[in-house]
Amino acid sequence: MPGTRPRHICAATARLPLPLIVLVLDIVPDEPAHPMEVITALRCGLESHSTGPHFDLVRELTDASRGEVWARWENGNEPDRVSVLADCPADNGRPGPSNDGCTLFARHPGGHSYEFSDPEYDAMRTSPAYEQLKAEIDNRLR
Template sequence: MNRCTALALLPPPDRLIALSPPGHRPETAHVLCELATDHDDHHAALLWDEGGHPGSAVWVRWRGSGLARLTPLPWCPARHPRNAANEACELFSAHPSAHSWDITDPTHTAITHHLTRQHPHLFPQSGDHENDGSRS
């Protein structure tokens, strides 16, 4: 399933602006939704994690082009059912879409395919795709 392409502008918090040195105001930044395309109309992006304990991950949530809000959320407890490394879902608990291991970022995939063709020595695990009929 593809990753959602929604984005939001996230202005720096007032307290951060107040602490910044004169002439070095923090800039507004874009955040990209990390959920799969099948989610509801509330988008989400991880901003930071404060140590892995419950509620320590701070996410930004927004709806459409509306106001973004910061929300501490616990991590999703799901583990990849077919992964020997017991990979954890990288989203928040009760997220409204597929788990992170089922989400594909089409831009990341396209860049990886391009780089693999241009620099195959950097991607030895990908194998030889030149002669196997696969296309990117």
């Protein structure tokens, strides 16, 4: 669409502090986690925004119907809470394998994850190093 600004991921970063890592491990008492299952290097997955909190997924639960564990933080601060949030039910409505579901939580601000791009990921996928790695993996899988 002419004149339409590209939509991108926010990508604000933070580190999950130790007290919240411990909470993430125990947040669902009947589904204990191993420390290696907790994501500690965070990158906001919401659509780019200049106000409001940032969020990133820090732990996937075995029972997806429960949702996932998300960390929340404000600009310049470390995360201040983690919560189990239901998954966003939206998808792009395309048929078959082209159908992408939103990877964010229910009632998230901004667009759905399939509506915006991640310039950092796109740059990595088009780099010569990525192509070389992909070719090496393909060769080993043959």
